[in-house]
Amino acid sequence: MIAIVPDPINVLQVVESVIDPAAGAIDIFIGTSRNISHGKKVLYLEYEAYLPMATEFLDRIAATASERWGTRKISIVHRTGRVGLGESSVVVAVSAAHRREAFEACRYIIDTLKEDVPIWKKEHFEDGEVWAGREGSTITPE
């Protein structure tokens, strides 16, 4: 299951989608929206995606992880639109014969997603809003 969706993610459904009789492990990463960013109180997040490109990239990342670690099943689901505090913005689930492959593939997927997939996060604060930049930096257009 590779999807970019405007509605809340059903985490259990994503996990169940990777259940496989040949798997001895399922690793799950859940990205959740934090209430503090750069020392400021966050009200909610908003995500935007370049849907066709982002979906193709997620497919490719899953294919690369599957090939590299010989995983059984991979699901990646990312939210768009307004995401409230504590809600899941992204869920990655990987099943594999053994836990090591599942852990490593899952880490590769979320790390690569953050680097290259055309999805953007806007943080809404009490006193304004800002698009998040790369790795903790924020770019505020003048």
Place this chain on the structure above:
Amino acid sequence: MRIQVKLFAMAREEVGSSELSLELPPGSTAQAMLEILCASYPRLKPLHKHLRIAVNREFVKPDWQLSEQDEVAVIPPVSGG
């Protein structure tokens, strides 16, 4: 040649539109397109060096030659996850 350009996130907000049409000399590169875009929309200038270009849903190098039927997108720093 006329190129349709998609804009996202901060680039979309600075331009005030999610898609626009640019008139470029035939054979223009991705870099030339970006320069013309930033000249036409000065509010994009502070972002210029952070912007990547995707053509047909793949990132391209600055010297990539555009053609009229390409799907061109301006990609600001991504922040999914």
